[in-house]
Amino acid sequence: MRYRYFIPMIVLVGIVALLAYTLNRGWSTQPEDDPTYVPSPLIGKTVPAFDLAVLATPPAEPPARFTQADLKGRPAVINFFASWCVACRDEHPFLMQLAHGDQVSIIGIDYKDTPQAARRLLGEHGDPYHLILEDPEGAMGLNWGVYGIPETYLVDAHGIVRYKQVGPMTPAAWRKHFQPLLEAAR
Amino acid sequence: MKAMLYMLVLAFGLALIPAGYAQVQSVRPYIPLGAEQEARYMALLPGLRCMQCQNESLESSQAALAQDMRYKVRELIAAGDSDAQVRQYLVDRYGQYVLYKPPFQPLTWLLWLGPFGLVLLAMFVAWRVARRSRLEASSPALDEAALKRLLDETK
Structure with a gap:
């Protein structure tokens, strides 16, 4: 019965192991396992309303508007980016690859940026977007719960938010979270 | 004179930083x-x-x-x-x-009430331990039959 005295130590080791495991889940490649990841409360809800100017080259006067009503009918991929956003450059080549591939059309939200800077960026590195909307004040970003761009939202054909990727889009995240819904809708 | 030259170079250098790379x-x-x-x-x-x-x-x-x-x-x-x-x-x-x-809601009940639960558990354990040591201290009487059995076993 002497080993009874080891029980508290075993419990302690177990607790430490559990804490160490949960603390270090950031090593994993899943965004949900990143301890700084904040899940979006918008998932499963209707997209928040927005009404933004379309960034056109050359600039149109007055610029066309785009609202949440224009999203309806097919799934949409909405990517918040900016010319000043360094992490956005990490995902840019992959977005270009998606744009060159099959029928994925990405809507870009130019977050807290100027049209001139966005045009310059896309002129230099290529434009992966089907459509770009200007959010100079970050109003749509705030309304959508954006806290660190790049962030990419998946909205289904009924206008329901289905997924949010925080941080650069990766091929793995795309395959796992975006592709199934987009393919089902095709 | 030299300081002014440095300042001129610095000002020129700053002007070369592309505008629009800041949020x-x-x-x-x-x-x-x-x-x-x-x-x-x-x-x-x-x-x-x-x-x-x-x-x-x-x-x-x-x-x-x-x-x-x-x-x-x-x-x-x-x-x-x-x-x-x-x-x-x-x-x-x-x-x-x-x-x-x-906020206090079903999802956070454990978070809010957990510490009180732990205190109650600790009090219960402390009470058990105290009671047992008191019982042991007050009844040193041994089970003679059991002792004898044990002694017989080791023979």
């Missing part, structure tokens, strides 16, 4: 609040988290997102929202993580 922080019109509203605004900020920095409140953070969130709180208060409505606005968009003080 645009537009100057927005100041929203005036009444004394009572201003007090509510100041009282709300420490309880709200800056989502960008995650360890700073909206009161202390100078991050761009914190400025935007503060501005939104001002806007909502100016529009006549109650404290609860302002908090709900942010929770709807950022989740309860935005609140420093989590």
Whole structure:
């Protein structure tokens, strides 16, 4: 019965192991396992309303508007980016690859940026977007719960938010979270 | 003379840094609040988290997102929202993580009541231990038959 005295130590080791495991889940490649990841409360809800100017080259006067009503009918991929956003450059080549591939059309939200800077960026590195909307004040970003761009939202054909990727889009995240819904809708 | 030359080079160098690589922080019109509203605004900020920095409140953070969130709180208060409505606005968009003080609800029962449960458990264990040692101290009588059995076994 002497080993009874080891029980508290075993419990302690177990607790430490559990804490160490949960603390270090950031090593994993899943965004949900990143301890700084904040899940979006918008998932499963209707997209928040927005009404933004379309960034056109050359600039149109007055610029066309785009609202949440224009999203309806097919799934949409909405990517918040900016010319000043360094992490956005990490995902840019992959977005270009998606744009060159099959029928994925990405809507870009130019977050807290100027049209001139966005045009310059896309002129230099290529434009992966089907459509770009200007959010100079970050109003749509705030309304959508954006806290660190790049962030990419998946909205289904009924206008329901289905997924949010925080941080650069990766091929793995795309395959796992975006592709199934987009393919089902095709 | 040399210092002036350095300054000229520095000024020229700064001018070469491409404009537009910084986040645009537009100057927005100041929203005036009444004394009572201003007090509510100041009282709300420490309880709200800056989502960008995650360890700073909206009161202390100078991050761009914190400025935007503060501005939104001002806007909502100016529009006549109650404290609860302002908090709900942010929770709807950022989740309860935005609140420093989590609300008391089924999901957080363990969080709020857990410490009290642990104290009760500790008191129960302490009572058990104390009772047993008291019993042992008060009844040193041995089970002679059991002792004999044990001794016989080892023979």
